[in-house]
Amino acid sequence: MARKTGSHSEITGPKIRAEAQRLFARHGFAAVSMRQIAGAVGVQAGALYLYTPDKEALLFDLLKTHMDELIAAWHAEPGGGDAHARLERFVRFHIRFNLERAEAVFLSYMELRNLSPENFAVIEGLRKTYETELEAILKAGQDEGVFLIPDTKLATMAIIAMLTGVNTWFREGGRLSRATVADIYWDMVRKSVGA
């Protein structure tokens, strides 16, 4: 059977998500109405409800997609190597991916409180999955005797916070390129785990 092209969700889905993300990031979830999102997309508010049951479902969709894509992108990175090489890859990957998705990252931190408890648990679970990827590298390095880490769980949280923090101050065309920033953060992370 021929694939149906131009169906409603295929055409407007990405646009709705892009406009919702932009508006939520700029004004905050609570301050944005479904009517505003519809206006930005160029459809009637009623048409939005063909795509999503409500505004919270739209926010959850954005946050979940972001986490799914983050985890998939990390899995698509070349694997192998020792813990030292894998940690370097993680550091460079995390900075690069997050800088490319600055709006989604911002939303992911800002609007967690607006999710229902069930949806919050899903996002928390995905975060845990991602954190476990880093913690596995730290534990491997600990076992290989190349890292010296008092607590791999805390080191995981510390490293992720440090790396995600780049999003709060990095400006394109500023003093340092993304590559130089990644070099410097890798130097700090490497030392912080005693490698």
Next chain:
Amino acid sequence: MARKTGSHSEITGPKIRAEAQRLFARHGFAAVSMRQIAGAVGVQAGALYLYTPDKEALLFDLLKTHMDELIAAWHAEPGGGDAHARLERFVRFHIRFNLERAEAVFLSYMELRNLSPENFAVIEGLRKTYETELEAILKAGQDEGVFLIPDTKLATMAIIAMLTGVNTWFREGGRLSRATVADIYWDMVRKSVGA
């Protein structure tokens, strides 16, 4: 002249600020009305406007007070010692102060976008002042030859992000005490600057 006690601003000011902070942190600045804040305080909405010209001024007051108190508390810490000792003090101070003011810290990161450009610039300036305190320690350690830091500016941002990140995961009564968490973070920070 005897100090006037029980004036309007002395009684309701702290209560208004406490309730506004609690409501903004829980629901988001945009979702909270002046009427709601007045209700939580137990006054008429009109009475709120005797204290603050509008909701944004109230938010600015909360964010500015938080930064002023952070900087004053840091200046009240015992001084002296070499860069190594001062960095350790900074790490332990930052974690302790931020955990004690979790709601204010959360607001400070979440609601910056709701400040007017003028008020935003004031908060940015205060953040810069605080960051400069840490950067001065890192530079001193670099000069003393005890730290090895490729870029003191980036190290400043990395360390602050790492330390503030404790607020996102720390739970009282969890696996680790505040003191143990501070010990572990100090270990990582120390190593990250090559000391």
